[in-house]
Amino acid sequence: MIELKHLSKEYPSPAGTVVALSDVNLTIPDGAIFGIIGLSGAGKSTLVRCINLLERPTSGQVLIDGEDLTKAKKKRLLELRRNIGMIFQGFNLLEQRNVEDNVRFPLEIAHVGDRAAKAERVGELLALVGLSEKAKAYPSQLSGGQKQRVAIARALATNPKYLLCDEATSALDPNTTSSILALLKEINRTLGVTIIVITHEMRVVESICTDVAVLSESRIAEAGKVTRVFSDPQSEIARELIIPGLIRSVKSGGGNKLRLIFDGTVTDMPIISALAIDVGAAVNILYADTKTIDGKPFGHMVITLPEDPAQAAAVKEYLIKKNVQYKEEI
Amino acid sequence: MSRLFAQLGAQGFLLGVWETVYMTLLSTAAAYLIGLPLGILLCVTDKGGVRPVIWLNKTVGFLVNILRSIPFIILMVALIPVARAVVGTSIGNAAMIFMLIVAAAPYIARMVESSVKEVDGGVIEAARSMGAGTFEIVWKVLLPEAKPSLIVGAVISTVTVLGYSAMAGTIAAGGLGSIAVTQARPSNAQDVIWLCVALIVVIVQIVQEAGMLLAKRTDKRARRSGKPRAKKVK
Numbered sequence: 001m002i003e004l005k006h007l008s009k010e011y012p013s014p015a016g017t018v019v020a021l022s023d024v025n026l027t028i029p030d031g032a033i034f035g036i037i038g039l040s041g042a043g044k045s046t047l048v049r050c051i052n053l054l055e056r057p058t059s060g061q062v063l064i065d066g067e068d069l070t071k072a073k074k075k076r077l078l079e080l081r082r083n084i085g086m087i088f089q090g091f092n093l094l095e096q097r098n099v100e101d102n103v104r105f106p107l108e109i110a111h112v113g114d115r116a117a118k119a120e121r122v123g124e125l126l127a128l129v130g131l132s133e134k135a136k137a138y139p140s141q142l143s144g145g146q147k148q149r150v151a152i153a154r155a156l157a158t159n160p161k162y163l164l165c166d167e168a169t170s171a172l173d174p175n176t177t178s179s180i181l182a183l184l185k186e187i188n189r190t191l192g193v194t195i196i197v198i199t200h201e202m203r204v205v206e207s208i209c210t211d212v213a214v215l216s217e218s219r220i221a222e223a224g225k226v227t228r229v230f231s232d233p234q235s236e237i238a239r240e241l242i243i244p245g246l247i248r249s250v251k252s253g254g255g256n257k258l259r260l261i262f263d264g265t266v267t268d269m270p271i272i273s274a275l276a277i278d279v280g281a282a283v284n285i286l287y288a289d290t291k292t293i294d295g296k297p298f299g300h301m302v303i304t305l306p307e308d309p310a311q312a313a314a315v316k317e318y319l320i321k322k323n324v325q326y327k328e329e330i
Numbered sequence: 331m332s333r334l335f336a337q338l339g340a341q342g343f344l345l346g347v348w349e350t351v352y353m354t355l356l357s358t359a360a361a362y363l364i365g366l367p368l369g370i371l372l373c374v375t376d377k378g379g380v381r382p383v384i385w386l387n388k389t390v391g392f393l394v395n396i397l398r399s400i401p402f403i404i405l406m407v408a409l410i411p412v413a414r415a416v417v418g419t420s421i422g423n424a425a426m427i428f429m430l431i432v433a434a435a436p437y438i439a440r441m442v443e444s445s446v447k448e449v450d451g452g453v454i455e456a457a458r459s460m461g462a463g464t465f466e467i468v469w470k471v472l473l474p475e476a477k478p479s480l481i482v483g484a485v486i487s488t489v490t491v492l493g494y495s496a497m498a499g500t501i502a503a504g505g506l507g508s509i510a511v512t513q514a515r516p517s518n519a520q521d522v523i524w525l526c527v528a529l530i531v532v533i534v535q536i537v538q539e540a541g542m543l544l545a546k547r548t549d550k551r552a553r554r555s556g557k558p559r560a561k562k563v564k
Contacts, residue, residue, distance in 0.1 A: 052459055074463075081461035092456035096474050096550045106460040108470065138550040151456075158460070 002028040002051060002162065002194070007060035009046050020046040021057070022218040028211070030161075033188050033195045035205035035226070037241060038215035044198045047215065048164050051196065052084045053077060064162070082110050085155030085193075089167035091147040093139040099150050100126065100135040106157040125153040129183065145176035152183065156193070163187070165197045169204060181208050202241060206230070206291055214238045230291070230298050231263035231325075249287035249302050250329045256305040256312065257286065261325040264296030271324060272303070279314050281306050302329065332519035338509070347529055349504035353423060354492045357430035361491070362484070364435040368394065369442025370468055380454060380472075381464045390439075397436040402494050405433055406501060426495070426503035434491050441483035449475045478549035485541030489534055496530070506530055 009021040020043045028034045038044050049055035050062060053069050062069040064080060072080060093102050103122045107113065113121065126132045129149040139147055148168060155163055165184065169177040185208045188195050197204060205212050205226060212230075213223035216237040222229060233239045239246060250257060260271070275281050283303040290299025305312040319326050338346075368390060374380045375387040400408070406429050413425040449472050457471045473480070496507025506526040514522035 054455060054458055078461040078463055081459060084459070086456070086459035088452060088456060090450075090452045092450070092452040094453060094471065094475060095450075096477060096548075098550070105457075105470070109457070109460050109462045109466055140551045154460075164459075 001030055001063075001065060002026075002196070003061070003063040004047075004050070005061040005063065007047075007050055007062065008058050009043075009050060009055060010058045019218050021050065024060070024215075024218075024220055026213055026220060026223060028194065028196060030194050031188070031192060032211050033185065033197060033209045035197045035199060035209035035212040036215055037199055037202065037205055037212060038237075039241075040200060042215045043218045044200070044215055045166060048086075048166050048196065048198045051162075051164060052081050052086060082106070082158045083160050084162045084164060085158070085160040086164040086166065087148065087151045087155050087168045089170045091139070091144070091151045091171075093147055093150055093154075095139050098136050098138050099131060099142070102139070102150055103153045103157055106154060110158050112158065121157065125157055128156070128187075129153045143176075144172050145180060148172065148176075148180050149183065152180075152187070156187065156191070161194060163193050163195045165195060165199075167198055167200070170199070170201070177204070178207070184208060206293060214241060226293060227264060227296075227298065230293060231261050231300075232327075243287075243289060243300050245287050245289065246300055246302060255307065257329045258303050258305055258316070258319075258326045259329045260301040260303065260319065261327065262290060262297050262299045262301070263325060264293070264298055265323065271319075271322065272301075274322070275315060275318060279311070279318050281311050281315050283315065332517070332521050334514060334517050334519040335521050335525075338513075338522065342509070343506075343525065343529065346504065346506040346509045346526065347533070349423065349498075349508075350492065350495055350506045350530070351533065353427055353430065353495045353498065353503070353505055354488060357427045357495075358434060358438075358484070358488045358491045360427070361431045361434035361438050361487070364431070365438025365487075366442050368435065368439035370446060370472065372439060372443040373446040373472070374464065374468060380458075380467050394436040394439050397432070398440065402429075402433050403497055403500065405429065406497065410501070421502040423498070423503045425501055426498045429501075430491055430494055433494060434487060437490060438483075438487050441487055442480065445476045445479035445483050446472050448479055478545045478551075481541060481545040481548060485538060485545070488537050488541070492530070492534060492537070 004024055004026040007021055007024040008019070011018045011020060024047060036044055036047060046055055050057045053062065057070060060070070064084070067080070069077065069080060094105065097105065100122050103125050104118055107118045107121060112118070123132070126135055129152055131146060131149050131153070134142065134146065139150070142150065169180050172180060181204065184195055184197070187193050197209060199205065209226050211224065212226045214221045214229070214235060214237055216235070221235040222233065222238045229238060230242055233242050246259070250259070272283060272285065275283060283306065285301060285303055287300070287302040290297050292298070305315060316326070372387060372390060372394070375383040377384060409429050409432060410420040413428050414420040417424050417428045419425050453475060454467060454471060457467050462470070495505055496511070498505045499508035499512035506529055510523045510526040513519075514526065
């Protein structure tokens with residue numbers, strides 16, 4: 001388990017102190033795929049670098065399985081880092097080493113096993129990421145997706161319990177992104193590696209994360225299970241990121257509005273048609289967006305209520321009866 | 331043909347070539363023993379380096395700059411007593427090699443520093459994330475990744491030292507420069523001067539071409555088809 005407690009990071013700059021992180025508190029449970037999402041400049045990269053202390057926080061604690069990294073001696077810190085793999089947007093492969101030598105690199109640093117043992121481990125890892133036939137290739141001969149696979153194999157070489165991904169798919173095209181995300185999910189599932197994903201892309205969180213924290217202006221605006229945060233975002237920034245059209249639709253036009261929440265419990269029911277038929281109420285759809293998370297439908301729909309109060313009440317009653325959650329939006 | 335040309339003969343010119351080559355290579359190699367660690371130190375201890383030690387960086391940088399700013403011919407004169415103390419003589423090839431080392435080491439330090447600084451910060455960060463310490467980063471990341479650039483730097487340094495070595499005549503050391511300056515010039519043997527020039531050009535060309543070929547062979551960033559390296563994704 002990773003616990004960040006009252007984490008702050010400030011940089012001195014000619015224009016005064018820049019606050020990159022401000023009192024960040026976060027608990028990342030084992031086995032999770034934990035997304036940290038935010039706009040650029042929110043402090044995401046600083047946050048992830050504080051987890052393995054590539055950046056030393058100005059104050060606060062970084063507890064990895066209860067051990068405070070900020071208090072670890074230098075040698076111990078280097079050891080602890082071997083338990084936290086990391087991959088990057090720019091891949092950061094050693095350009096003068098071929099694929100297998102790149103994957104062997106962390107094993108050399110950690111002095112694990114003899115020559116044969118290292119070679120065997122490298123073989124396993126390349127098989128895991130599906131690049132066995134590229135063992136002798138140099139990074140310059142690989143595509144972006146292949147480079148990231150090598151980086152993943154390298155990050156997993158020392159059997160880390162945690163894997164940090166810093167915008168790992170941001171430089172990749174949509175298809176390659178999907179395959180890398182699928183690989184990360186598989187690693188999480190089969191090896192039990194806890195994955196922390198830093199991203200500005202909602203689809204990354206949607207497709208693989210179990211938990212999410214929304215970082216805004218150096219602070220955690222909201223955190224929780226993806227299913228919860230996506231179906232009922234509390235903070236302004238989370239709403240902005242998750243349901244970008246919603247705020248606009250709610251603010252536009254008059255009349256009373258309802259936001260229907262599909263949180264995976266309601267099956268695919270044609271609720272609007274049902275309203276028209278069963279209640280005889282014609283509602284106007286201002287906004288609708290649904291996503292599939294963990295194979296269940298999640299989403300939001302904003303409708304205007306009929307002006308007639310009796311009919312409006314009937315609509316609400318009908319929704320309650322059908323177990324559709326809603327919130328009144330004014 | 332001048333009398334000096336005939337007097338020197340093939341043997342005289344070959345000796346000149348040999349003295350130039352061995353003085354250059356020996357002093358460049360020895361200067362690397364000092365310049366390479368210094369260059370790495372300058373890079374590693376710099377602000378934003380792998381292990382910043384600002385006072386050390388500033389001190390070494392200052393000394394390097396001072397040595398680099400003294401013109402070689404003046405440095406030679408200034409080093410005469412030092413050479414006598416260190417090598418036991420202030421004239422001849424041994425003294426010349428000592429002076430070349432003193433002049434080349436700080437130059438090489440700056441060359442190495444700039445090569446090593448070209449290594450992508452992201453790669454260093456990746457190594458740190460794997461628990462690599464300063465020594466491992468220098469040995470396994472900085473030097474291997476900068477290798478092609480370091481070779482190019484070595485070629486440039488060698489050619490520079492070869493240029494300095496032409497001043498050997500000043501302290502009665504040998505080589506092609508000495509032949510041209512101290513023997514051919516006073517007796518106005520133009521043919522000897524031109525042959526010295528031609529021989530030096532040939533030596534420089536060989537060093538240059540061989541070095542560049544080696545640098546290119548070493549660099550794994552270039553694709554096999556000879557196309558320039560793939561654009562970096564950022």
